[in-house]
Amino acid sequence: MPSKSSARLAALTVAAVCSAASAIALTTPAHADSLRIHDIQGSTRISPYAGKQVTDVTGIVTGLRTYGSSRGFWIQDPNADADPATSEGVFVFTSSTPKGVAVGDLVSVSGTVSEYVPGGTSSGNQALTEITKPVITVVSSGNAVPAATVIDAKSVPSAYVPAGDSTAGNSINGLPLQPSQYALDLYESLEGMNVQVSDTRVIGATDPYTELWVTVKPWENRNRRGGTVYGSYESQNTGRLQIQSLGATADFPKANVGDTLAGTTAGPLDYNQFGGYTLVASKLGTLESAELKRETTEKQRNGELAVATYNVENLDPSDATFDAHAAAIVNNLQSPDIVSLEEIQDNTGAKNDGVVAADQTVQKLIDAIAAAGGPTYDWRSVDPANNTDGGEPGGNIRQVFLFNPERVSFTDRAGGDATTAVGVTEIDDKAALTVSPGRIDPANAAFASSRKPLAGEFVFRGRTVFVIANHFNSKGGDQGLTSQYQPVARSSETQRHQQATLVNSFVKDILDTQKNARVITLGDINDFEFSETTKILESDGALWSAVKSLPKSERYSYVYQGNAQVLDQILVSPSIRRACDLEFDSVHVNAEFNDQISDHDPQVLRFRP
Structure with missing residues (x-):
């Protein structure tokens, strides 16, 4: 002192x-x-x-x-x-x-x-x-600091927050605090006070901003890898708490999900923009590693088609992650036959120079995959118009199909470009795309400042499979779970619902043309498997989200504020859902780790067409 x-x-x-x-x-x-x-x-x-x-x-x-x-x-x-x-x-x-x-x-x-x-x-x-x-x-000077108030499983209520005052726009600001009834009321009643947690499990890995998430409720919606699963809007995880530090950045623990902050972590309880209630530690517990390993999926059998989706987080030629992404695709995903990539940037990345082509970005990844022992993939995509598809300005992110030409062929039909809408036609009594690859209704307002779905027609062992790669509108602008407005407003849903309606309609056009057509809709849907967005995609039985084949505790591809949740999905038409040996795997290689190369985990679907 x-x-x-x-x-x-x-x-x-x-x-x-x-x-x-x-x-x-x-x-x-x-x-x-x-x-x-x-x-x-x-x-x-x-x-x-x-x-x-x-x-x-x-x-x-x-x-x-x-x-x-x-x-x-x-x-x-x-x-x-x-x-x-x-x-x-x-x-x-x-x-x-x-x-x-x-x-x-x-x-x-x-x-x-x-x-x-x-x-x-x-x-x-x-x-x-x-x-x-x-x-x-x-x-x-030299006075004893007031003893820290203990926050633990016993002290935090199971109910998350009261409903807001309808006469005040659903705000909870004017409601009397009930710290014994609601978790957010408890945290608010301790705002600014010295608090402590002990032997807490990490449920959100250390991020680039020197913060992590723990839970004071060890069994609250726990999954087998140590995370805390977000399973519905009505079932909030009340034990989550963000941890920052008043100490040196270099001393902050580099934690993965499942690790433990052993002993006492103590300091003032703050509230911030990106995490809500946050323990800003003057004393940090000791990191004990759970030795969490990255997952590896099974290799597809000879007669199985393996289709994957992977958000590679703003990949451009200047990035240093190509070898790591390639290793993940080859080793952890076992070289899927088709890979839908999201967030492929143009050849100059975030430089806002009018460049929209991404051939150098894609080729660099293809070369890295081959060097890692994988197949020499071919690829298809459609370049967007400059600065029209959202994402990082100048980056022109888009979806790209990689496919292994030794196992899968692509049916090319000319005419697809940034503004031409793909349609469905009939050839030899079967559904076919008018352009392949092509973009679904690119001029529709539902896709303004957002990625347009990319549709392609593939053939595996003589059977046609339609694949639609998506990257729906982000959740940016939604109110946080600790918002003063309860229930929270999710304004970004409006555009995703419109996008889901158009994709569902397109899938139904294919199925109306050929009832038993094999259709896969996949990608970064930016919404949960229980969301209205997913319900719209699934409406009239056109699609089914394969993540629902997993136990509820295994359903996640992303970790946000300590909530392990679904954002990436693979949805299939009825003929694929009925296919033999259908297997879905969310392959956890990124979201739980502090050294992640993307904030998303990839998913793989294997089936016999």
């Missing part, structure tokens, strides 16, 4: 500016002098003193944040009141690196109470109560 300093005993004035767009202005009491922290926090999510000046608010410094855009320190009142709904901690926002204060200092703070909304009010996030524009006086 730093020694006392006379400079630190002087009053410190620190300028702080809170974005007006991120503050909530409320009617507040007329008098707000000499308050306790729990008075400021109040028993709802919004301080009764928001927007008011407060003076001589005392507390012991429990942690300093000296990095990022939200610099400052936390203080906590060691003398708690009797109300479990009122937090005893609060963040003091100093804007610049806080100086003259140290952990263990008893300080007196005067300033303005602000409700800061990380990400801005349009994000729907909850607000974080802060004291801004502070004037700080160090009263004494």
Whole structure:
């Protein structure tokens, strides 16, 4: 602990500016002098003193944040009141690196109470109560930090959050906190306080932003690899908690799903834009590895067709991941006969220079696969018009078919381009595509600023298989699970529902032409197997999502905020669903690992046409 300093005993004035767009202005009491922290926090999510000046608010410094855009320190009142709904901690926002204060200092703070909304009010996030524009006086130093409140399976309720107030746009901000009834209310009642978790299992691997996710509920929707599965909108995983650190980035553990943070992890409980409630650790547990291994699927038999989908995350020729992707395709996916690739960028990547061709990107991957011992794949795709398909500006992501010409042939029909719609015709009493490869209804508003589905016609052992590669609209813009609005709004669904309707209609055109046609719709659907998007794709029995052949605990291809969930899917027409030896495998090689080369796991379907 730093020694006392006379400079630190002087009053410190620190300028702080809170974005007006991120503050909530409320009617507040007329008098707000000499308050306790729990008075400021109040028993709802919004301080009764928001927007008011407060003076001589005392507390012991429990942690300093000296990095990022939200610099400052936390203080906590060691003398708690009797109300479990009122937090005893609060963040003091100093804007610049806080100086003259140290952990263990008893300080007196005067300033303005602000409700800061990380990400801005349009994000729907909850607000974080802060004291801004502070004037700080160090009263004494070397004090004991208030004991950390334990967060564990017993303390966290099984219910996630109450329904919002319908008279306030479904906001939960004004509702009285019930920390014994709802998990989010418990976390809110501890906002800014020193908390601790012990021997927690990692359910979200360390990411590039030096954060990970743990669960304090070891058996909550656990899967065999140590993750926590997200199985429905109604069944939230209440034990999830994000972990960051006040220490050096280099010291942060590089954890995979299934690992354990052994011992105590403790620090202030914060709320941020990208994870909601977050334990910002001043003390980190010790990482114990579970030695999680990357999965390998089975090799297709001679008479089986293996079809895979793999989102390779903005792959362009400048990336260093080609060999790793190739190894995954050859070794972990066992060289599928057809691979639908999502997020293949053009030859110059994110450089916004008008280039749309991706032949160099694809060829570099094909060469790497061959060098890794795999087949020499052929490929088909359709270049998009420049900057029309969403994704990273200038990158022109698109879907690409790889196929092994030694086992599968591609039926080429000329005319497919960025703006020409593929249709269904009849040749020799069987369904056929008018152009192959071709894009489904590319001018439709449902695909504005989004990837257009790529349809291709393949032949395996004399049998035609139609494959439709998709990359639906992302979830960007949806409210987070910890939003102040409950139930949360998922605005991005609207476009995905429109896209699913068009793809389902196209599949039905094929099946109306040939009832027993073999159709596979696959890719990054950006939605769950239980979602309305999937229901629309499956409507009228046209398709069935093969991930449903797995036990519920095995259904995931992506890990987000500690929730193992389905985003990537392979859906099949009735004739394939009835096929002999149908096998589906979500091959976990990326999403659970801190050194992932993509944030998505690939999937493989094997069947005898």
